[in-house]
Amino acid sequence: MNNIKKCKEDIKKCKEDIKTKLDKGIFKTYAKPNTATATWWKNFLRIQDDKENIIPYVQCVKCFSIFAYDSTKTGSSTHKAHAETCLGGINCSVGKSKDIVSMLNKENFIPTSSKRLFTEACATFCSYDLRPFEIINGSGFEVLCQSLLDIAYNNSCRIKASDIIPDPTTISRRVRSLAEERRVELIESLLSDLKMVKLFGITTDFWKNKFSSDSYLTITIHYNKDGNMMNLVLKTVLVSESKTGENTKKMIWNILKSFGIDPDVFQIVYVTDNGSNLISALGEEAHLRCICHCINLVVKQSLDECSTMNVLISVCRDLVTHFKRCELQQKLSSTLKQDICTRWNSTYDTLWSIWLNFDDIEQVLDNRNESTYLGKINRLMVKDVTDLLAIFKIGSEKLSADDVPTLHSVLPWFYKFKKSCESRDTDPLYIRELKQKILDKLDDKIWLTDIHYIATFLHPETKSLSTLSQKERNAVVQSVKKMMKTIGIVEESPDLTITIDNDRRKNKRNKRAKRDDISVDDILKEFVANDTDDDDDEVYDEVLEYMKMKVNYQTGENILLWWTKHTSIFPQLSRLALPLLSIPASSTTSERVFSETGRILEARRQQLTPDSLDSLVFLRNFR
Structure with missing residues (x-):
């Protein structure tokens, strides 16, 4: 002692x-x-x-x-x-x-020896079965351990593990039956929930198994329930036919109908990437193109078309490859990032990591007499390019969220992107060239629709739409009225449909973007910097009241919560705002599922049936 x-x-x-x-x-x-x-x-x-x-x-x-x-x-x-x-x-x-x-509470005390014994068991599990250490952080592993503890607690005698461990085939069958039980629960809840909303979103995309080249289609539903955003993966199916527009539409329709959702009855906004088959399949529907995919096309194609940028990116890739191959990363304060040719975000990360470590890189290469790797990299150019691209990286990250509303901020971000590309007299030639390329691509690749303008109007901070002309503001208000009639919030009008104008473009530019993080609230306030108080006496009364009302909106406040609190003041507009603002601006929800399936369909699990894969994905996302 x-x-x-x-x-x-x-x-x-x-x-x-x-x-x-x-x-x-x-x-x-x-x-x-x-x-x-x-x-x-x-x-x-x-x-x-x-x-x-x-x-x-x-x-x-x-x-x-x-x-x-x-x-x-x-x-x-x-x-x-x-x-x-x-x-x-x-x-x-x-x-x-x-x-x-x-x-x-002495009853909950766990002896150190017991903790050590379990730690050793986990270490043995990871070693014997070649499992990653992070497996113990999964919620499923915790459920498994708790069930074993409960079984031990309820039995007075010692149980052999081999007596209760089921056969893998039994687990496979239980996964499928459990998924089917959960689907029945989901269908029942969906039928109840969708009766309460007038509008919801569907995101979908194709993805490919890199080992077998089999194509799959995943569909996710997005709707509002009691003021909260609901994002649920419905189905992942193997694509057995050619991915034509007609076949794609048939697959989407069949999946939705299997969940009791008739696309010809419900008002649905579809969000997908720019794939020609998806565009063809949804040509007659309310269809938004994933804003993050559009931004990716804008920046990637702009970089590809600038010869100076191609040279810079190429030598930066060689530098990062050299540091990785020679195991020099540990000599730097932070690691260099290798880019992926299909994702411009990773190219930004590569350039930014080189800028952050430039002095250390220079010293390491000097000590090894390898300065030639850095000789073709202009430090100032790296800084200028990352300064310009930072605004696009921040914007794409903000707009890719699916747990907070994003649809209302597409238009303000679009204006922010254009302002950041305004040419300055002090800009080097390579930056002027890149800015002009991006400006041209913004007008060509980003598809703004009436739905984007309506969503921006439905946010209290940007409802004035002051960046637009009076004629354009009136057009947005008319679109709001049409949409409310189309989805049955106000008196039905048989000849009205949701109008999508894919050619609506704005060309106002201003100052260059800064490196610091930019909040969505900053973007919204900048969008209405020239607020005016124009009247339109022809506007439907509730819309007029909303436009005239000086709202009390706290910066950073949840917009869905705001509309929930104002349902008594704007009963009709809130029925439009809550479901519409719950629809994401991008299809990244479905793309995140692809990352999950990549961990499921690894090289040693290529014998999984499509039904088993679908069940595993569904259960993971239905928790």
Whole structure:
């Protein structure tokens, strides 16, 4: 007992000594390891002694407390718990309350030996079955472990694992039957939910199994329920016929009808990429083209058509490849990013990572007598190009969200993109050329429709549409009235349909974009910077009241919550705004499913049937 007490006192004294040396500048903090992926590392820094050796201690960046840490000897549960509770960490007050309760509640105490035994079992599981370490962070793994603990708790005798582990075929069959049960539940809830809304969205896209080249189609539904956005994967099917427009439409219609959704009865807005088969299939429907796909086409094609940019990107790729091949990444403060030729975002990441590490790269190459790798890279050019492209990267990331409304911000972002490409006298020739290419592509590749203008009008901050002319504003208001009649919110008009004008373009330009992050609220405010108070006495009364009303809208407030609170004031407009603003501006929801299926259809799982794949994808997204 005395030895334990003495050991604790020594550790405490050592920590105090380290903190004193840090305060005096004798010891220094150092960045986390490049291999560290745990979230708690965001709150900690390693410590270097006066000889620049890493010592087995870390310091909290918030409260500056010192903790012992040796990746080969100690665990990280203490560090994780501290990160969650320290100075406004996640569930700070709740976490502290739980710690006190757990200390007082002896029944919930888990011996260290039991934790160590389970850790060893997890390590063995990952080693024997070649599973990634991160598998234990999955919610499914937690469900599995909890079910085993519950079984053990309810049985007095010791159970052999082999007696309860089912056959893989049994699991496969249960996956399919469980998915079918969940689909029945979903169909029942959908029929109930869709009766309450007048409009909803469908995102869909094709994707290909890289091992077999089989094509699949995934469909996701988006609608509003009680003021919340609902995004549900309906079906993933193997494409057995040619992907013509006619066959594509037939597949989409059959899938929707299998869930009780008749496309000829419901008012649906479809969001897809620019694939010709999808455009052909949905030519007569309310169809939006994925804004993120359009931005990708704009920037990628603009970069491809600028010879100077091609040379710059090529030599930057060679540089990154060299650093990866020669294992020089660890000599840099942050890693260099290799780009993917089909995604301009990754090209931006490559250029930006080189800019951030330029001095370190220069030093490393000088020490190796390899300066030629950097000789053709103009540092200023890298900075100028990333400054210009940053606004497009930020915009595409904001517009790709599917958990917050994005449709209303497409038009303001479009104007922001055009303003950022206004040529300046101080711009180098290569930047002027790139800006002009982007401007031309913006008008050609980004398809703005009446729905985009209506969504912008339905946001309190941009309802004035002051960037547009009076004639254009009146046209938007008329489109709002038509849409409300078409979907049955106001008196029916048999000859009215949702009008989509794909040729509506605006050419106003202004200043260049900045590097800093830009919030959606900033974009909305800039869009209405020239607000005016024009009247239109012909406008339907409720729309007129909405236009005239000086709304109390807090910056950053959830727009769906705002409309939910104003349903009594605008009962008809809210019935349009809530479902319309719940439709995403991009089809990235379906594309995220493709990433998931890539982890399912890996090289060793090519025997999965299409039904099993569909069931696995459906269950993962229906939780």
